[in-house]
Amino acid sequence: MSRFKYNEVYDYIKNEIESNQLSYGARLPSIRNASELFRVSRTTVQNAYFTLAADGYIFSEPQSGYYVSRQGSGNTVKTEAAMPQEAIKFDFTSSSADAESFDFNLWRRYMKNALRQDERLLSYSEAQGEPELREAIAEYIYEKRNVAASPDRIVIGAGVQSLLGILCSLINDRGTVSFPDKSFEQGAALFADYGFEVHYRDKDAGIIYVSPSHMTRWGEVMPNKRRRELVRHSAQTGSLVIEDDYESDFLYNTRPTPSLHALSGGSNVIYLGSFSRLLLPSIRISFMVLTQELADKYRKCLFKYSQTASKAEQLALCSFIRDGHLKAQIRKTRRFYTAKARAFAQLLEKRLENSSIEISENALQIIITAPFNKKAVAFEKNGVSVFIEELKNNKITIVISVASIPEKEFEEAAERLCKALK
Amino acid sequence: MSRFKYNEVYDYIKNEIESNQLSYGARLPSIRNASELFRVSRTTVQNAYFTLAADGYIFSEPQSGYYVSRQGSGNTVKTEAAMPQEAIKFDFTSSSADAESFDFNLWRRYMKNALRQDERLLSYSEAQGEPELREAIAEYIYEKRNVAASPDRIVIGAGVQSLLGILCSLINDRGTVSFPDKSFEQGAALFADYGFEVHYRDKDAGIIYVSPSHMTRWGEVMPNKRRRELVRHSAQTGSLVIEDDYESDFLYNTRPTPSLHALSGGSNVIYLGSFSRLLLPSIRISFMVLTQELADKYRKCLFKYSQTASKAEQLALCSFIRDGHLKAQIRKTRRFYTAKARAFAQLLEKRLENSSIEISENALQIIITAPFNKKAVAFEKNGVSVFIEELKNNKITIVISVASIPEKEFEEAAERLCKALK
Numbered sequence: 001m002s003r004f005k006y007n008e009v010y011d012y013i014k015n016e017i018e019s020n021q022l023s024y025g026a027r028l029p030s031i032r033n034a035s036e037l038f039r040v041s042r043t044t045v046q047n048a049y050f051t052l053a054a055d056g057y058i059f060s061e062p063q064s065g066y067y068v069s070r071q072g073s074g075n076t077v078k079t080e081a082a083m084p085q086e087a088i089k090f091d092f093t094s095s096s097a098d099a100e101s102f103d104f105n106l107w108r109r110y111m112k113n114a115l116r117q118d119e120r121l122l123s124y125s126e127a128q129g130e131p132e133l134r135e136a137i138a139e140y141i142y143e144k145r146n147v148a149a150s151p152d153r154i155v156i157g158a159g160v161q162s163l164l165g166i167l168c169s170l171i172n173d174r175g176t177v178s179f180p181d182k183s184f185e186q187g188a189a190l191f192a193d194y195g196f197e198v199h200y201r202d203k204d205a206g207i208i209y210v211s212p213s214h215m216t217r218w219g220e221v222m223p224n225k226r227r228r229e230l231v232r233h234s235a236q237t238g239s240l241v242i243e244d245d246y247e248s249d250f251l252y253n254t255r256p257t258p259s260l261h262a263l264s265g266g267s268n269v270i271y272l273g274s275f276s277r278l279l280l281p282s283i284r285i286s287f288m289v290l291t292q293e294l295a296d297k298y299r300k301c302l303f304k305y306s307q308t309a310s311k312a313e314q315l316a317l318c319s320f321i322r323d324g325h326l327k328a329q330i331r332k333t334r335r336f337y338t339a340k341a342r343a344f345a346q347l348l349e350k351r352l353e354n355s356s357i358e359i360s361e362n363a364l365q366i367i368i369t370a371p372f373n374k375k376a377v378a379f380e381k382n383g384v385s386v387f388i389e390e391l392k393n394n395k396i397t398i399v400i401s402v403a404s405i406p407e408k409e410f411e412e413a414a415e416r417l418c419k420a421l422k
Numbered sequence: 423m424s425r426f427k428y429n430e431v432y433d434y435i436k437n438e439i440e441s442n443q444l445s446y447g448a449r450l451p452s453i454r455n456a457s458e459l460f461r462v463s464r465t466t467v468q469n470a471y472f473t474l475a476a477d478g479y480i481f482s483e484p485q486s487g488y489y490v491s492r493q494g495s496g497n498t499v500k501t502e503a504a505m506p507q508e509a510i511k512f513d514f515t516s517s518s519a520d521a522e523s524f525d526f527n528l529w530r531r532y533m534k535n536a537l538r539q540d541e542r543l544l545s546y547s548e549a550q551g552e553p554e555l556r557e558a559i560a561e562y563i564y565e566k567r568n569v570a571a572s573p574d575r576i577v578i579g580a581g582v583q584s585l586l587g588i589l590c591s592l593i594n595d596r597g598t599v600s601f602p603d604k605s606f607e608q609g610a611a612l613f614a615d616y617g618f619e620v621h622y623r624d625k626d627a628g629i630i631y632v633s634p635s636h637m638t639r640w641g642e643v644m645p646n647k648r649r650r651e652l653v654r655h656s657a658q659t660g661s662l663v664i665e666d667d668y669e670s671d672f673l674y675n676t677r678p679t680p681s682l683h684a685l686s687g688g689s690n691v692i693y694l695g696s697f698s699r700l701l702l703p704s705i706r707i708s709f710m711v712l713t714q715e716l717a718d719k720y721r722k723c724l725f726k727y728s729q730t731a732s733k734a735e736q737l738a739l740c741s742f743i744r745d746g747h748l749k750a751q752i753r754k755t756r757r758f759y760t761a762k763a764r765a766f767a768q769l770l771e772k773r774l775e776n777s778s779i780e781i782s783e784n785a786l787q788i789i790i791t792a793p794f795n796k797k798a799v800a801f802e803k804n805g806v807s808v809f810i811e812e813l814k815n816n817k818i819t820i821v822i823s824v825a826s827i828p829e830k831e832f833e834e835a836a837e838r839l840c841k842a843l844k
Contacts, residue, residue, distance in 0.1 A: 019722075096544050096545040096546070104543075115526075118526050121703075122826070123516075123704070158580045158731070158732075161727070165587055172615065189591075281544065281546040282547060282734060284732060307706070310705070
């Protein structure tokens with residue numbers, strides 16, 4: 001009977017976390033309160049909490065309580081029930097874009113032209129992606145990242161996940177994949193579903209997945225020395241490196257950061273890139289550069305694949321790149337987000353004492369380490385939403401993005417955030 | 423040495439088939455000619471041909487020779503080298519649409535409106551698909567196919583393949599999947615990549631995949647009796663039925679064909695549908711209706727998935743459906759393609775003696791059984807492209823589609839096709 005009760009508590013909280021009713025960083029009810037709430041003994045609650053902690057759902061903070069240690073599944077969909085009581089006015093975790101960063105009228109013009117190509121739109125897109133877009137991408141990545149690849153080694157898809165699915169089917173003889181940490185849950189889950197063993201920081205894995213331009217949520221960039229080491233390691237062991245060059249276009253630091261693909265000569269490196277962040281999150285066009293060997297394998301089983309990206313958007317993007325707008329957009333977006341991050345950091349510096357405020361290397365995140373009142377529950381309750389990265393020594397480290405917050409609301413957003421922190 | 427040679431011949435022909443240099447139905451060189459061509463003994467050629475036949479690449483036709491028995495991988499991309507010598511003027515295998523079947527101006531208007539929703543386009547699409555589109559689809563399939571499902575059981579994706587990938591990750595405990603035949607290569611390959619055992623016509627499989635509205639390339643529709651049997655079988659054994667209701671909207675026959683989903687009450691049936699064929703092949707929006715159990719499972723691991731369909735196209739399609747244009751489009755397309763198939767069949771009847779000309783149940787295909795001059799090699803050589811379905815007793819059966827051939831070119835197309843057949 002008690003056993004059954006214990007499972008009930010465990011399942012209830014697990015579901016709450018997974019459905020985002022209990023958010024990352026939220027404090028769980030005390031053992032006494034929970035025992036009243038669930039009408040079970042305190043031991044039962046304690047056992048359930050222990051198991052939840054062992055399973056990675058929560059962690060304990062001595063003399064404070066238990067906190068949710070991971071994000072639920074609701075990072076994109078929030079059902080009515082899972083919505084926090086108070087509406088989130090400022091979402092510092094958002095990956096949405098600022099309307100001012102993008103010239104909608106210009107994009108609409110390109111879409112309009114693409115939608116006029118009646119004949120083209122009457123047929124399915126090529127499985128590999130529209131040939132002229134692959135050509136435009138080949139030129140672009142050669143110029144920007146020194147990635148040399150003919151268009152027939154480039155595969156286009158609706159998002160990095162679609163492309164990784166194709167890749168998994170091509171390299172399923174490699175057994176293990178290593179990720180740098182647990183942050184790219186989606187990628188790890190996909191590889192696991194395809195039967196790979198997922199490891200972390202395992203140099204002996206057959207596949208090594210890295211995001212050298214965005215190594216951590218802190219926005220760290222992989223140093224040149226480590227890049228060269230990784231390329232050498234891969235050449236020696238034959239391991240395949242997947243280089244997700246996520247947000248490389250935003251790097252504002254001046255020291256050169258060659259792509260792993262360029263360093264390796266492209267022999268053992270799959271290069272992944274995406275336009276969603278640069279243009280509009282709603283434009284789902286990503287690409288991957290296969291090695292010659294995998295490109296040959298891909299073409300041999302081409303019947304297995306269909307294109308997922310919208311043909312109209314592919315055609316529009318192709319003309320957009322060819323007319324030089326992508327490069328202009330990168331410059332503009334970079335300037336724009338860098339200025340926003342600096343302006344917001346200044347507002348925080350004025351308000352937060354004993355705190356360290358830094359801007360990440362890629363200029364997209366602000367990293368705050370501040371004294372923290374542990375009685376505060378989840379930040380979601382204060383009209384702002386942030387993730388707690390670390391919680392120790394009475395200080396927390398949080399990484400925020402102000403990309404989606406309009407500049408005219410900065411004062412209020414800073415005010416609210418600081419209030420939540422104090 | 424001879425062993426090496428034999429492998430060379432085998433690999434050479436296998437590659438030719440896989441890269442579509444040798445097309446479906448093409449006759450291989452005679453054993454004598456091949457022995458001269460490859461400079462190997464006739465026995466070596468014979469052994470290579472035997473193995474190719476055993477591996478399913480070719481089949482032998484007594485007193486005639488060997489023919490390619492399957493399509494290569496080039497069904498979507500044809501490389502320069504794989505292009506037939508003579509340009510294909512009339513592609514009777516095409517799944518493209520006729521420009522006249524679709525009101526481009528109307529669709530452009532909806533896309534234009536969708537592209538005006540700046541705020542919406544600044545964020546990623548919900549992983550499951552835009553909520554209002556899921557609502558519109560729920561209403562639509564309830565009305566059209568009596569499929570009752572709340573929008574939160576509907577998942578949207580860019581093409582059926584993307585959705586099957588998600589499904590595979592949800593039902594990977596079911597071990598075996600059964601397809602009715604080998605025609606849906608893409609689906610079979612995807613399941614195999616996810617570690618499923620792929621069977622054909624195996625009633626004991628954990629998952630049974632069917633396309634009741636388009637059972638064969640002949641366009642046969644599953645009879646009501648078999649539908650009920652299948653539903654009963656699934657209820658008894660607990661097997662999961664995947665109902666790909668591909669082209670159900672085109673069914674012009676008058677007898678009612680209830681969906682398996684409706685017959686079963688939806689308990690063990692996943693319902694799949696797509697808009698590509700109905701609207702524009704370049705619009706990649708498909709949907710699946712999960713069982714309640716799988717929908718719960720899906721939401722619990724929502725973090726694993728991203729939306730693949732274009733957000734702008736989702737928003738446009740939603741308004742398009744709500745304003746009643748989808749129903750109008752179905753009526754129009756059905757009338758249009760039925761009329762085209764009938765008109766073309768008449769042209770063939772006038773020209774082909776001793777032949778049977780039928781229109782498939784779904785009115786999209788014309789089935790021709792005609793006397794066949796076996797000296798002719800692949801049809802691709804005659805400026806027309808068709809697949810040979812059967813080749814026996816000096817007769818062939820071919821299934822053609824005239825969907826993508828403009829009506830004003832029907833006379834010439836019929837002339838060329840009949841010439842190629844004679």
